Amino acid sequence: MILSRREALVLALGSVAAAAIPMAALASVDDAVAAFTGGAAVTDGAGVTLTAPEIAENGNTVPVSVDAPGASAILILAAGNPTPAVATFNFGELAGAHMASTRIRLSKTQDVVAIAKLADGTFVRTSSEVKVTIGGCGG
């Protein structure tokens, strides 16, 4: 199929618009991550566990728990919320297992991200998608 110049323009504009919308939210997530890590690299995978429900009927109270053995701090972000930061857990010298549970608000279906600062100073991240039936940010 050969695109006319007009069709090609429409397609290009469409893809730019589609890309721009999530970019705005992602940028603030990146800011929050950078503020937490100080610009250090974040690797995916082992070292941090995020437990969140697959489907949350009520976005006002979504139970989540994070667990990262030996971590000194864990940051939780909700990428689709108006303000992505959710909570930062800083573990002190008497912390037992480096885990914590809380209840959070999610405005819509989105990824919840947990980033842990491990004992050796490296950062690992994990994320989990939560489907939200009723958003939790009010009017």
Added chain:
Amino acid sequence: MANDVKPRVKVPKSAKAGEAVVLKTLISHPMESGQRKDKDGALIPRSIINRFTCDFNGKNVIDVTLEPAISTNPYIEFEAMIGEAGEFKFTWYDDDGSVYEDSKPIEFA
């Protein structure tokens, strides 16, 4: 500002060596996110608990930074590893400057 703020804390009666104790805390607080609007369309100003700490005999167990995305009546569950009897001290810091405190003793066997 926030009325009827009541902290509730669940701490086991005693702890054993080498075993972590699970602490559960809840504080009644509206955690107004600053995103909601009242019926006239005006934004309701943010009013949340922005920090929670737990110490045991003066040593820090956990220090949590809370954001508006934490639910009403913030619930936090975590674990502590202690080596002696003593007292857990829980502190919540409100946006309006109020500080709410609670403490619970624990035995060590």
